[in-house]
Amino acid sequence: MRDKILVIEDDMDISNLICMNLEAAGYETKPVYDGNQAVEQIEKGEDYDLALLDLMLPGRDGFSLIEPLAGHGIPVICLTAKGDVVSKVQGLKMGAEDYMVKPFEILELLVRMEKVLARTGKGGKVLCFRELQVDMKSRRVYEGGKEIVLKPMEFRLLVVFLQNRNVMLPRNRLLDLVWGEEFLGESRTVDVHVAKLRKKLKACEAIVTVPRGGYLFEDDETTGRGKGRR
Amino acid sequence: MRIRTKLMGLxxxxxFGACAFCGVFAVNQYMNASVRKLADIEQGKLELAERAFSQVGTREDFDKMGEEARDAYLRYQFERCYDKGYALLKGEKCIKNMTDYDIRAPHALGDEYAVQKLGESYLLIMKKELPFLEDYWVMSVQDITSTWEEGKEQAGKYGEVFLLVFACSVAAAAAVLRHMLKALEELRAQAERIKDGDFDKKVVLTSKDELKELSDSLNLMSDQLQEQIEDLQFLLGAMAHEMKTPLTSIMGYADSLLHVRLSEKQREQSLEVIRRCAGRLDQMSGKLMQLAGLYENEEIERQTLDLARVVQWVYEENREICREKGIDFQVSTEGPGGKMEVQGDKMLLASLFNNLVSNSIKALEDSGKIQVILMPEQSAVCVRDNGCGIPEEDIPHVTKAFYMVDKSRSRRQQGAGLGLALAQRIVLAHGAHMKIESRVGAGTAVTVFFLRLPERSGDFTA
Structure with missing residues (x-):
């Protein structure tokens, strides 16, 4: 099951941008364009795993939405043009999980969302792709009903791919995300592990090497290319 | 050197000069007067004794005597008639000395009197020729040390008084000076504060002089500077914010195109958004440049224009858009007809009415009504719509750059938030004024009142 994200942003272009990218990466999104609509959504009792909140909204001030969202157990990441420390501190103090200043990078937004989802325990328990099933809790991987044994780093790499579908991941970013920023290995390490994943899992044929120096996990279902739901 | 030091020194x-001069003059006068008094008394005494001395013999008697005998006789008589302190002189020679002093060079003494210092004491010396004997002189030598000392004591006392008066006046002058210079110092500090960008503190002077006027001007300057800086800060802040939104879109969509696997349709949409947002930035920069130009350059081209023609041109410009949106757009003339001529820049005035009309278009959802009314009698043009209107509390602010009444509406309509600010600048540059009337839900009317041109006989048309 895909994670459901509430996108509260009044600018159509930016809202579309976020939804487009989140859906490509494998999330389900619900855009709302003002504070009152957002309150309606919360009160309807819709179950959202995360809310992306613009602080400058018509109708209702973004800050005033943090508490009701957090109160309903929806973690909040603030998105705003206000880069000043006071706004950041106020947002975080009121219960926001994280804070991003516009303009932002898509990959950074995705990474921060995963971090927040993991921290709050809201993230998907099982990641699925075709025959592949990854149980995040027991850290077991099944393909076609059969369990496949992966080494810890291979497992983490697979999870990063599944969480950032259709997003080009440069080798150095993969090193940072999987091995950590302190790791002093070469980008060859990534290539070796990707090769192992491709060998062990059939689904990992979807990992495409991008000529400009990265990898991309293709999932047609989420981009609307395949005969998927979109 | 500091002004204070200079003024104090001066x-x-x-x-000091004035007091010292007065003091020396007064003491001198006093001494002279007391010595003259003594001399007068002495003169009287001499005359009295002389009268007695003249009784001792007539001129004939003395002529008969031999010189030796005459001198001896005179010496004897002199001793009888005069007291201590007198001497009898014959020419240069002293023949009888009853003073305590030696007498030398008596000819050096003039007619009147002299004061001579001898050791610690002061002597008053006088001489007088005997009227009945030729070349016989009586000399008086009196010790006037006490009088002299008294004079000196007086001078000393005067000196004390002088010092006291001097000290007091210097202190008083210093206090007055300090007070005056303190005001100067405060003004300097205020100027310093303005330089450092601190506009909150003001100089408060209680005096009512030129310094007070200066401080008032300085305070006024500080206020106006602060206002302008705040306006500029607001403008910059608003501009940065307004730029961020299209920039976020451009960067985000470009990033997505580069790094995310999108469908063909999504790619096209992304490119469209980038194109549109860049256009918005371009439009904003153009308007900003126009605004900056108007700020910088108060001088505008002035030619005599027929407002009806300018309005007609604006009408042609916007007619198509209005027809597409189903808006009823009309130009009409109110009151008696006639030419409406103003002095101004054709392009700027066209831009002014274009801005007003496009604001009205933005205020109308669909199928509204826009009227441009020429009012030759008041020399005014009114742009009226029946759109959403402006809340009363926002009306005074709408001419500020980037001020947006409803953020979401403005963004959806892709306005830069500069239209009315620009309109206001153009209106001011033409010496005209603008009146904004609006009611929420009922519509907005913006009227521009131009300066009336003096009647001309010649035929001027733009």
Missing amino acids: MAGVL
Whole structure:
């Protein structure tokens, strides 16, 4: 099951941008364009795993939405043009999980969302792709009903791919995300592990090497290319 | 050197000079007067004794005597008639000395009297020729040390008084000076504060002089500077914010195109958004440049224009858009007809009415009504719509750059938030004024009142 994200942003272009990218990466999104609509959504009792909140909204001030969202157990990441420390501190103090200043990078937004989802325990328990099933809790991987044994780093790499579908991941970013920023290995390490994943899992044929120096996990279902739901 | 030091030095010098001059003059006068008094008394005494001395013999008697006998006789008589302190002189020679002093060079003494210092004491010396004997003189030598000392004591006392008066006046002058210079110092500090960008503190002077006027001007300057800086800060802040939104879109969509696997349709949409947002930035920069140009350059081209023609041109410009949106757009003339001529820049005035009309278009959802009314009698043009209107509390602010009444509406309509600010600048540059009337839900009317041109006989048309 895909994670459901509430996108509260009044600018159509930016809202579309976020939804487009989140859906490509494998999330389900619900855009709302003002504070009152957002309150309606919360009160309807819709179950959202995360809310992306613009602080400058018509109708209702973004800050005033943090508490009701957090109160309903929806973690909040603030998105705003206000880069000043006071706004950041106020947002975080009121219960926001994280804070991003516009303009932002898509990959950074995705990474921060995963971090927040993991921290709050809201993230998907099982990641699925075709025959592949990854149980995040027991850290077991099944393909076609059969369990496949992966080494810890291979497992983490697979999870990063599944969480950032259709997003080009440069080798150095993969090193940072999987091995950590302190790791002093070469980008060859990534290539070796990707090769192992491709060998062990059939689904990992979807990992495409991008000529400009990265990898991309293709999932047609989420981009609307395949005969998927979109 | 500091002004205070200079003024103090000058004042002390002048005061010292004046007091010292007066003191020396007064003491001198006093001494002279007392010595003259003594001399007068002495003169009287001499005359009295002389009268007695003249009784001792007539001129004939003395002529008969031999010189030796005459001198001896005179010496004897002199001793009888005169007291201590007198001497009888014959020419240069002293023949009888009853003073305590030696007498030398008596010819050096003039007619009147002299004061001579001898050791610690002062002597008053006088001489007088005997009227009945030729070349016989009586000399008086009196010790006037006590009088002299008294004079000196007086001078000393005067000196004390002088010092006291001098000190007091210097202190008073210093206090007055300090007070005046303190005001100067405060003004300097205020100027310093303005330089450092601190506009909150003001100089408060209680005096009512030129310094007070200066401080008032300085305070006014500080206020106006602060206002302008705040306006500019607001403008910059608003501009940065307004730029961020399209920039976020451009960067985000470009990033997505580069790094995310999108469908063909999504790619096209992304490119469209980038194109549109870049256009918005371009439009904003164009308007900003126009605004900056108007700020910088108060001088505008002035030619006599027929407003009806300018309005007609604006009408042609916007007619198509209005027809597409189903808006009823009309130009009409109110009151008696006639030419409406103004002095101004054709392009700027066209831009002014274009801005007003496009604001009205933005205020109308669909199928509204826009009227441009020419009012030759008041020399005014009114742009009226029946759109959403502006809340009363926002009306005074709408001419500020980037001020947006409803953020979401403005963004959806892709306005830069500069239209009315620009309109206001153009209106001011033409010496005209703009009146904004609006009610929420009922519509907005913006009227521009131009300066009336003096009647002309010639035929001027743009």
